[in-house]
Amino acid sequence: MSSNKLNVEGIMLFEQPFARVPYENYRKVFRTSQKNIEKELSAVQATSSDLAKRTKGDDGSSADGAMKAIDGMITRVENLKRKLSELQDSAGIPTQSVMRERLEHLAAVENVESANTPEFQRWADVRLDRWLVDWALRNGKEKTARKIAEEKGIERLVDIDLFSDICRIEEALGRKSCTEALAWCSENKSALRRFKNTLEFDLRLQEYIELARARKNMDAMVYARKYLLAWQDTHLAQIHQASALLCFPPTTSCGPYKRLYDPARWANLTQSFRLAIYNLSTLPTEPLLHLAMYAGLASLKLPACYDPETKNVDCPVCDPSLGRLAEEVPFSHHVNSTIVCRLSGKIMDGDNMPLAFPVSGQVYSREALEDMAAKHNGVVTCPRTGETCGYSSLRKVFIS
Incomplete structure (x- = not known):
């Protein structure tokens, strides 16, 4: 199985509020319509029952009363029809349209097989725009949110x-x-x-x-x-x-x-x-952008990130601003340790073995040190301690 295969289930976990908000709005429209129907039809039924119980008479007053009652029932039904039509036009149909567009947006990602395809990249860009609008709205920046939504054409995809x-x-x-x-x-x-x-x-x-x-x-x-x-x-x-x-x-x-x-x-x-x-509205209390960042930071956070001597400029957790978000997430848990080269950022394993400087013991990947030696006539220099030696003097490190 390809490592780039798209995890659709994981993506959909973040998208539940996205589909639920218009659904809850439509439920509200439905409940309002139901209450209006029950109220008006109950009155109509009560009037019709009263008419059925009246004693038939030959006098015109009884017939006039019945006609007035029937006219009243017709007026009630016509008013009910008008209310329901106005409610459907003002809220029902627009909400249905929003629901349809959002579900189509979610359905588009289900047919994408890999995270590396252009289709997914476009979808992910729209998702990031939605999350930025969500963040702006939660922080009281409504004008900014409206501007982003308008420029990106995602007005129906945001709340x-x-x-x-x-x-x-x-x-x-x-x-x-x-x-x-x-x-x-x-x-x-x-x-x-x-x-x-x-x-x-x-x-x-x-x-x-x-x-x-x-x-x-x-x-x-x-x-x-x-x-x-x-x-x-x-x-x-x-x-x-x-x-x-x-x-x-x-x-x-x-x-x-x-x-x-x-x-x-x-x-x-x-x-x-x-x-x-x-x-x-089934919305999370935190911005969706923060939740996504928490997930990423939780996979990277290590105790070394909080040691001033081992901070990595390329590590998001070591970054002063993102590090504040990382304070709220647990440390990354790896069943099998992964050692990453501080020079190249690549994983050190059997194919890219770690090598150590003979005096300081600083460890870097074979590929990074070979590249350094090729550029400096076989001489390598530790960027942290300044120690210099020949490439052949480096010691192999075995991961156990």
């Missing part, structure tokens, strides 16, 4: 609209407003319930705290009865604590209530919201 919504809601939370986030919770209530996510309660509790901070105690009590009591089965202790908050001013030094008044709760809410929307 700019999703991150635009995230940015809008996080900006509102930064202004200490829960309105946008609560609207999002309302749209995704069933999904949040399925994941047992309590973001909505946390937002409601924060609005209650802000009323208590403003010393609007009556408004706070009304708010608690309307929005917090619905969570008493799962958050009774927190509701009790929130009720007692009205007895403490914002300047209190009492630990539990001082923490409730802590402005840092807004930053925690922003983080909780981002985790919730990532979870619902």
Whole structure:
């Protein structure tokens, strides 16, 4: 089997969010359509059942009432048709188009046999562009992300609209407003319930705290009865604590209530919201670019990378910037050790044996030292210690 054979399964592990985001969006369109159908058809069925139960009479008033009821049913059905058509045109069809294009993009790599083919190189370039856009969006650089997507023609392959919504809601939370986030919770209530996510309660509790901070105690009590009591089965202790908050001013030094008044709760809410929307959209919490780099760095990271005397300028882990990412990944684990020449970067093995300088013991590959000797009349020099000797003086090193 060729060592360059494409690992399609490994590639697809990174691509699950890529296909899942538009799928979740289409599910949302479907659920909205279903709710509208159930609501309007239930009313139509109720009206038709009422008409069927009416006693037949000869007077015109009964016939007029029936006609009005039928006209009302027709109007409801026509309104339902219009709503569904608008929803399909505005969200359904565009989402279907995005899903189709993304699946076709993934299907293209399944027919590629080798990583060295031009087809895969083009596909990998598009993937890197997608990851750069993802990184830019996660770091608040929306204009940069849009520019890259536009220039590369990959608008349908990236989630700019999703991150635009995230940015809008996080900006509102930064202004200490829960309105946008609560609207999002309302749209995704069933999904949040399925994941047992309590973001909505946390937002409601924060609005209650802000009323208590403003010393609007009556408004706070009304708010608690309307929005917090619905969570008493799962958050009774927190509701009790929130009720007692009205007895403490914002300047209190009492630990539990001082923490409730802590402005840092807004930053925690922003983080909780981002985790919730990532979870619902099946997005990883780290940029995809970082995850791919983690995978590569984990295969290269060695203890020697953190020794100032053995740092390699060609090693990504030894690089000061990439090395910070490498701090979060484990060391590379090799069942069989691999020794790489520091001059040529090639693996030293039976075909390219390691040779050592007689005094310093510095080891380099036979190919690299032969090339050096050919250029300097049979003399080789260690680049680390400056030791010089004839090529014939080098000692063979046997790997065991």
